[in-house]
Amino acid sequence: MTAAPALRERPPGQGQPWPWLLPAVAVLAVFYAIPVLDVVRLAFSDATLIAPATGLSLDAVRSILGDPALRKVLATTVIFVAVNVVALQLAGLSIALLIVRGERRGLKGMAAFRTLVLAAWVVPGIANGLIWGLLFDEAPYGTLNSLLGSVALGPVAWLSDPKMALVSAVIANLWQGTAFSMIVFYAARRGIPPVLYEVAELDAAGPWRTFRSITLPLMRRAIAVNSVLVSVQTLNTFDSILALTGGGPGRATEVLALFTFNTVFYNLDLAGGAVLALLLFAAGITLTLLIGWIGRDRGTS
Amino acid sequence: MSAARWGDVASYALFALLAAFFLLPFAWLVSLAIRTPAEVYLGAARFIPEAPTLDNFSAVLSDRAFLSYLWNGLKLSAGGGALAIALAIPAAYACSRIPFRGQGAVLVGLLAVQMISPLVILVPLYRWMSTLDLLNLHLSVIAVYGAIGMPLAVWLLKVTFDAIPVELEEAAQIDGASRWLILGRIVLPLARSGLASAFVLTMVMNWSQFLVPFILLERDQDWPISVAIFNFAGSVSASTTQLLAAACLIAVLPAVLVFVALQRMIVTALISGAVKG
């Protein structure tokens, strides 16, 4: 993720870059830097959506961090993010490799399949939650259960059982999110020089060995980068869950982002919401650093 | 049959499975949306209804509010996409053509900004907009969309600019043209397809945005479809499932169609971005 080496071959640029960067930097300052500082200030205040802050206070921090619900929410978040990151990448990688193989073999329908996966990507999160809400409906006429029923299976408590509800939320997220990983892996796989595979074929290496000794090592960086992107995206997801379960039953599907949203817009607690937003921010940064570090470690070994 | 042929069979089997997963929600939506109220509660037994109808679509679309939600969605996402591109062009050009210290940091910094959830910044944004009396304005939403979409646009455009031979610009530079002029006259026309794909991509992202318009627009007549669809759920008088399905389809279709029509271009842009990035 650093500047391309090609840059140095360019003639030394005249003039300063800063006038060019000004609009971008100004926008980031106004819409990100200052608001983030303001969030910090709010976190140490007693502001609500109705009443402005009256002074500095540690109450919000203390009460949010001391809230027993937070532990439950964080545990749910860790599970939701971890399962999604693994599942999204496995799905994205398999689909990308399948499509590349299909294209190489001249199989029909590859473009249509890719389009189908991408189509799910552009569904608004709220609509995603509503659509899967219809599919998971547990009424006797609900979609999946009546499908399962027709082959004498089920019914499954998709959304009413706390554990299953989290699985269902993962499934809905998987449907929408796989496309992103697929594109990243598809691009990375296409970036591997074909000559390597020709050599492998000459060596009569089987598909599994080829995958282990060529595809996987050369895609490590893509996997590392994608892990960061996908985990942060998943961490910030809440609109589909909001529409799917509202966080319930109980707090079974209430992830940190949704907890933050509820704190601000349901409880009108600005200070508490700011503390949670900072937590979300910190979690995102930590994830980025952590996975970046893991990726780097492996890349040099 | 050779091993490769067996592989093809296995590939198709996997494709069929995956396609079923990705297709099911869409197919079911269509099935529900063309049902009459009498058939909605028959579940999967009646996947293709006996009396298919388009009434649900006309019922949703005859509601003028729904049309304006669609229009708002289009306006906001296109406006936001355009602003993001406009902000990104000079930055991407500088990163591509003017070597400077800290360039890597700028690009990585942009990526890091992309990681910040709108949830983090929206509370202060709401308060600001409220004190400045900028709430309930489409322009405010477009401005925020511009900021959110800009980092990605910078990355995509930098890749596009990198691919344009620098010699063309050198010739113009010798003729005494300023950099701004070169950018406008030479680089941008050549970067058309990259600009277009960055625009479409940011626009599609904006189309699905929920939080920003939800917070900054308090009046429902200003809402884009991504927010309004939430209110639509369970808000129609009679049995609603078939209407909700039709509404979801209508909400999703514009973005899907644009994306499908332009996907080759977008995917190419994303791939070149991913490879070189």
Next chain:
Amino acid sequence: MKTPILAALSALATIAALPSPSHAQDLIGRNRVGLPDAPKTLTFRLTSYDLYSSDPATKEAFERLFSEFISERPDWKIETQLQTGNIGQEQARLLQQTQGGRGPDCAMIDSSQLALFKETGVLRPMNAVFSDEDVADLFPFVRDAVTNEDGDVLAWWWFTDLRVLYRDTSLIPDAPQTWAEVEAAALAAAEAGREGILINGGRWEGTAFDWLANFWAQGGRLVDESGAPIFAEGENREKFLAAIRYYDGLVDSGAAPARITSITDYDAFTAAAAASSAAMFVGGNWQYGQLRTTLPTDRFANWEVSELPGPTADQRATGTGGWSIAALSDDPEKAALCGEIAKEIYAGPGNAAQGLLPTSASIYTEYDAYDGPEFELFAEALENGVARPGAAVYPEISNQIQILLGNVLSGTQEPEEALDAAATAVEAAYARQ
């Protein structure tokens, strides 16, 4: 609650819509009632469920009422401002604007927020408009909510809604009167292959509100006079636990399906009635009309409403909502006009035009719209109406009840444990207010 939401979605349609071809045309504009050059102006923030409704009949009726009203007051024009269906956010904004001196002169306030507005002292008396008889004619819970200790009329609650028990009489001929009877009837229906009873149990306001009737029926109280939470203390604690155990028992015995913890919508009940899959449900009074339009006539005839059962047949309560109109302007003339809008347009003719439940018994007898047998039941049930406390901590109480019910009904937590957790969370939220 629900009836209003319907029309919210079409607020724009009504705004963008061409003026309807009626005599009201000149007097009713997109955001104005009266002649544009009238010397005096009243700003009125209303919901999109009446004058700007997407239902043509409702819209026309209100256009007529408003034109008549303003024709009698040629000096005045009313500038209308629309609010969305997002009640919590809208009311917070209204309060914020009023405190900052930017609010409207007159506004529609959700009944659940009324106490909060009273407490902040932004409401202006409308005593000149409402006589003692008018006030005396209100249902007791309405009267308490709109007046203060000095007898000032601070708002006019012009329609209400309530929760009732719906049942399919082909399976359950007699209305269950007690919790035990509900369970028995539901179990019998479940044995016949139906879902015995459906109730809201998912993560949303309806779950808490519907359930609270069972707590209130025993005389339980959520908060004390100062707005401090007391639901987990003393007698209230036992009542609270009893009401949780009632729901828990329904699920445990199979009288209610386990899926109720995923129901976050009253429409699920209408759907289940249409699919003939459920025998009973706890729904809102507005759903009666929905069932009439959704079900075939012969099947609709099987559905009847009855008062929500209590622990015993004598202990009853039902949660009531609805909207009020209140004056926010310091100008007595404007406050009076605001009261007159409430009295002459909304309470009475406005109720009848929409079939909304009036807040005083006399209006039921005055209008033909309330001749149906269901309205007798509604009026009777309203005698036991309880409104949500207008305490600032209520949203958190509701949130905790939703979580608690989800946990208990899905078997993740025992009632006592869940109540303690909820009480701790509410206390923490209250301590920071």
